[in-house]
Amino acid sequence: MTTFVVSLFLPYTIDFHDLPEEAPPRSLADIGRTDSTRNVNASQASLLSGVSQSPLPTPSIAEHSDFFSQSPTVFTHFPKGELKPNTLVRSDSHVPEGSAGLLFNQPRSRADPPPPATILEYVKAQDASRARPRNLSPHATNRNHRDRSVDPRWATDWTVVPAVQGNGGLTNAVRAALDTGSMSDVLHVGLIGFPTDVLDAQKKTEIHEKLESEHESLTVFVSDQDYDGHYAHYCKTILWPVFHYQIPDHPKSKAFEDHSFKYYVSLNQAFADKVIANYKRGDIIWIHDYHLLLVPKMIREKLPDAQIGFFLHTAFPSSEVFRCLASRDQLLEGLLGANLVAFQIDEYAHHFLQTCSRILSVEATEDGLQLDNRFVNVFSCPIGIDPKALAVAREEGDVAEWIKKVQDRYAGKRLIVARDKLDNIRGVRQKLLAYELFLNKYPEYKDKVVLIQVATSTTDNDSLASTVSEIVTRIEAVHSTLAHQPLVFLRQDISFSQYLALLSVADTLMITSLREGMNLTCHEFVICQDGEGSSKKHSPVILSEFTGSAAIFEGTELAVNPWDYQKCAEAIKVALDMPDDEKDRRYIKLRDIVMHHTGESWIRNLTEQLATVHDEHFRRDMMSIPRLSHNKLIVNYKSTNKRLFLLDYEGTLTTWGNVSKTVLASPQRVIDALNDLLADNRNIVYIMSGLTMDELEMIFSRVPGLGLIAENGCFLKEARQDGWIAFADMEKTNKWKESVRSILQYYIERVENSHVEDRRCSLIFHYKKDGKVDEAASRQAGDCANHINDACENQRVRAIPTKDSVIIEPIDWDKGTAAKYIMAQLGEEDRPEFLFVAGNDRDDEVVFRWAKTVADEGGCANVETVTVGTRNTVAMATLTQGTTGLINVLNKLAKL
Numbered sequence: 010m011t012t013f014v015v016s017l018f019l020p021y022t023i024d025f026h027d028l029p030e031e032a033p034p035r036s037l038a039d040i041g042r043t044d045s046t047r048n049v050n051a052s053q054a055s056l057l058s059g060v061s062q063s064p065l066p067t068p069s070i071a072e073h074s075d076f077f078s079q080s081p082t083v084f085t086h087f088p089k090g091e092l093k094p095n096t097l098v099r100s101d102s103h104v105p106e107g108s109a110g111l112l113f114n115q116p117r118s119r120a121d122p123p124p125p126a127t128i129l130e131y132v133k134a135q136d137a138s139r140a141r142p143r144n145l146s147p148h149a150t151n152r153n154h155r156d157r158s159v160d161p162r163w164a165t166d167w168t169v170v171p172a173v174q175g176n177g178g179l180t181n182a183v184r185a186a187l188d189t190g191s192m193s194d195v196l197h198v199g200l201i202g203f204p205t206d207v208l209d210a211q212k213k214t215e216i217h218e219k220l221e222s223e224h225e226s227l228t229v230f231v232s233d234q235d236y237d238g239h240y241a242h243y244c245k246t247i248l249w250p251v252f253h254y255q256i257p258d259h260p261k262s263k264a265f266e267d268h269s270f271k272y273y274v275s276l277n278q279a280f281a282d283k284v285i286a287n288y289k290r291g292d293i294i295w296i297h298d299y300h301l302l303l304v305p306k307m308i309r310e311k312l313p314d315a316q317i318g319f320f321l322h323t324a325f326p327s328s329e330v331f332r333c334l335a336s337r338d339q340l341l342e343g344l345l346g347a348n349l350v351a352f353q354i355d356e357y358a359h360h361f362l363q364t365c366s367r368i369l370s371v372e373a374t375e376d377g378l379q380l381d382n383r384f385v386n387v388f389s390c391p392i393g394i395d396p397k398a399l400a401v402a403r404e405e406g407d408v409a410e411w412i413k414k415v416q417d418r419y420a421g422k423r424l425i426v427a428r429d430k431l432d433n434i435r436g437v438r439q440k441l442l443a444y445e446l447f448l449n450k451y452p453e454y455k456d457k458v459v460l461i462q463v464a465t466s467t468t469d470n471d472s473l474a475s476t477v478s479e480i481v482t483r484i485e486a487v488h489s490t491l492a493h494q495p496l497v498f499l500r501q502d503i504s505f506s507q508y509l510a511l512l513s514v515a516d517t518l519m520i521t522s523l524r525e526g527m528n529l530t531c532h533e534f535v536i537c538q539d540g541e542g543s544s545k546k547h548s549p550v551i552l553s554e555f556t557g558s559a560a561i562f563e564g565t566e567l568a569v570n571p572w573d574y575q576k577c578a579e580a581i582k583v584a585l586d587m588p589d590d591e592k593d594r595r596y597i598k599l600r601d602i603v604m605h606h607t608g609e610s611w612i613r614n615l616t617e618q619l620a621t622v623h624d625e626h627f628r629r630d631m632m633s634i635p636r637l638s639h640n641k642l643i644v645n646y647k648s649t650n651k652r653l654f655l656l657d658y659e660g661t662l663t664t665w666g667n668v669s670k671t672v673l674a675s676p677q678r679v680i681d682a683l684n685d686l687l688a689d690n691r692n693i694v695y696i697m698s699g700l701t702m703d704e705l706e707m708i709f710s711r712v713p714g715l716g717l718i719a720e721n722g723c724f725l726k727e728a729r730q731d732g733w734i735a736f737a738d739m740e741k742t743n744k745w746k747e748s749v750r751s752i753l754q755y756y757i758e759r760v761e762n763s764h765v766e767d768r769r770c771s772l773i774f775h776y777k778k779d780g781k782v783d784e785a786a787s788r789q790a791g792d793c794a795n796h797i798n799d800a801c802e803n804q805r806v807r808a809i810p811t812k813d814s815v816i817i818e819p820i821d822w823d824k825g826t827a828a829k830y831i832m833a834q835l836g837e838e839d840r841p842e843f844l845f846v847a848g849n850d851r852d853d854e855v856v857f858r859w860a861k862t863v864a865d866e867g868g869c870a871n872v873e874t875v876t877v878g879t880r881n882t883v884a885m886a887t888l889t890q891g892t893t894g895l896i897n898v899l900n901k902l903a904k905l
């Protein structure tokens with residue numbers, strides 16, 4: 010049994026080391042590196058050898074950069090500088106887009122340049138392309154076009170090296186799970202991290218084979234156009250900002266049109282095809298992150314029984330933000346191909362449930378989403394780090410040396426450290442503004458504190474970079490003196506050893522992301538702060554409340570709202586002034602959390618959860634639910650003297666129609682079957698229904714002794730008794746109805762031909778128009794259900810969207826609670842020896858579940874639950890002949 014770990018980038022890439030290096034791309038300067046960064050320069054070398062020390066008490070910013078510019082080659086990305094496959098990497102890798110090729114010798118993209126940034130230019134380009142003669146290749150007139158043909162120079166020597174880009178947290182978690190045996194037989198599926206148009210077919214085959222046979226990796230090859238269009242354009246320009254609450258609506262934004270969605274689809278399809286071609290029955294498929302949202306559905310279409318899990322590493326926004334995406338339906342439907350969709354924290358899972366219920370009008374429950382013929386479980390499970398491997402890495406290589414160097418260089422200073430990718434979501438601008446405010450507000454700290462901010466740049470964020478530069482310059486101009494610079498702003502990455510050293514000596518770590526799925530840097534900080542004697546720090550973490558990590562740190566961090574500069578400035582002061590005993594108290598809890606939520610336990614939880622839900626889905630699948638065995642039923646019926654029947658009405662004993670339109674007289678054969686059953690006084694029979702008490706009385710007036718459950722469990726007429734029992738408190742009911750009615754009024758005004766049906770204990774919002782449901786109406790209905798669920802949470806009511814209505818009913822009373830009551834009333838003496846439950850719909854599942862508990866707990870020896878519907882169910886048996894089949898069964902029993 011193989012586990013496919015499907016994520017955009019493989020944990021490996023290729024270095025074509027013997028080849029003359031490719032010319033750097035135009036954006037190189039933006040990335041903040043030059044080609045010389047591949048070599049250690051003289052001053053860095055002398056610094057590294059420890060020969061040179063700055064003559065100034067504290068160095069200038071440029072010298073600070075020199076101080077940290079150890080040897081920015083690929084080796085500095087790994088502990089001990091080893092290029093060992095499966096090595097530990099930084100969890101939040103933050104490798105700037107397109108920069109991996111600067112570390113290794115790798116081809117550049119042959120794809121056409123991106124569409125112009127402004128709408129105006131885009132329209133001009135479109136017009137020009139339309140005016141082009143038909144028989145001419147569009148590339149022939151494109152001056153920027155790069156030659157797409159293969160280049161024989163790349164048929165050179167190459168080696169497999171660990172990748173620096175991709176999801177470091179995932180790589181570390183898989184490695185830890187393999188080490189501990191929580192996982193075995195893994196097959197990674199992904200890109201090798203650079204554009205491959207330039208490689209010939211033979212080279213691609215060689216690479217594919219080597220990675221498959223020696224590194225358990227299946228390489229997905231896509232065209233450079235798909236690669237760029239998918240990653241740089243759709244993922245980075247549209248999905249990434251939206252998933253982090255930034256709607257790209259600036260007129261200059263390239264996201265004005267989803268021109269790149271087609272590349273997203275195409276790359277997702279290539280991933281799905283690769284998995285499908287290599288899948289064997291019983292394999293497990295895990296798909297990771299926002300780059301591959303469509304893959305679950307694409308795989309499900311070809312492998313209906315496969316065990317598919319999806320984990321989203323980023324945040325998932327509120328439905329109000331998600332709905333701005335033009336391809337929102339396809340993206341959600343893509344995810345719903347999985348058996349399990351998992352998120353870092355409950356908040357994101359909740360947003361996803363709400364978004365699906367709102368946009369796709371599907372029923373959301375606490376556990377997941379009920380689709381027409383399948384259930385998709387939704388779950389949250391935070392990723393973590395590998396604390397053991399990190400602790401070992403801290404003891405190795407030149408980490409101790411760097412700790413010493415940093416301590417010496419900043420002796421007597423309090424250090425605030427941070428390492429972020431310089432993109433809009435990391436809140437670096439906000440952090441600098443808060444720090445500036447701190448320096449202004451608390452001048453007594455000016456000479457005592459240094460913020461070391463490592464900002465790994467992105468390729469395409471000129472405006473953010475210049476805003477940040479302005480703030481850096483201002484802080485320097487106002488607060489730096491000849492002897493002290495309170496800000497060290499590094500526009501390039503530091504080595505792994507320096508990173509561990511900085512985290513070890515810091516007096517606080519400051520993370521101010523505006524949104525972030527998790528943020529594993531602060532987990533790594535916690536581990537680095539541990540130690541004995543003088544190496545023990547236990548410094549606090551200042552952490553944005555908008556990160557997943559803040560949700561699991563339970564207040565042991567100093568939580569901040571990054572937009573609240575005053576509070577952020579105060580948090581810095583609190584962190585620096587914190588007494589040791591409080592530091593220790595917070596630290597011990599933080600460490601427990603980080604040690605508990607590890608990458609390895611994350612994999613274990615996800616694997617277990619997926620196996621459980623897949624098994625459940627498989628059992629629920631109609632194909633695997635056995636047909637009702639008439640023989641067994643007859644034998645059990647004949648051998649028992651106390652029998653209880655709970656029979657759903659609409660859709661089970663009579664053909665399904667809208668609740669309000671069900672014919673108020675039941676077919677004679679139903680009446681006859683029920684009367685025949687009741688003729689045997691060893692039988693107790695109940696009808697379960699959404700209809701009102703009056704409606705049921707009218708329909709079953711000719712079946713004396715029949716028990717009735719009205720309005721889905723809110724009212725009960727006990728078998729062979731007169732009068733009704735009301736479970737719901739009518740005063741409370743009238744109160745919630747009043748609030749719900751006012752919400753419904755808003756939707757009635759907006760949805761043509763909609764109306765509200767008022768039942769005693771429930772309200773039904775009907776929105777079917779001329780027998781059809783239009784898309785806009787069903788979207789409004791989804792909104793309506795969410796609106797009610799949010800607003801009336803405390804009133805114990807829920808709104809459930811169905812295909813043509815929204816049912817608003819109490820949470821505390823349902824058919825299951827009525828069934829439980831009936832059983833309790835029968836008492837020990839009359840406890841049934843035979844229990845038969847029949848239903849067809851969502852609201853019957855609670856009764857099936859209750860009956861199963863009765864059987865499991867030994868409350869009844871012969872329990873049979875049967876569904877006449879086609880939905881997923883927990884019922885033990887199915888009756889494919891529908892209502893007719895059920896009536897035949899009842900007739901048969903009555904005649905025995």
Ligand SMILES: O=P(O)(O)OC[C@H]1O[C@H](O[C@H]2O[C@H](CO)[C@@H](O)[C@H](O)[C@H]2O)[C@H](O)[C@@H](O)[C@@H]1O
Binds near residue numbers: 102525526
């Ligand atoms: O920049 P990308 O190649 O598109 O990848 C996105 C980011 O992936 C990783 O971060 C995500 O996963 C982390 C671990 O689950 C989580 O902490 C973070 O919040 C997620 O965004 C990677 O660490 C980042 O460098 C990438 O930018």
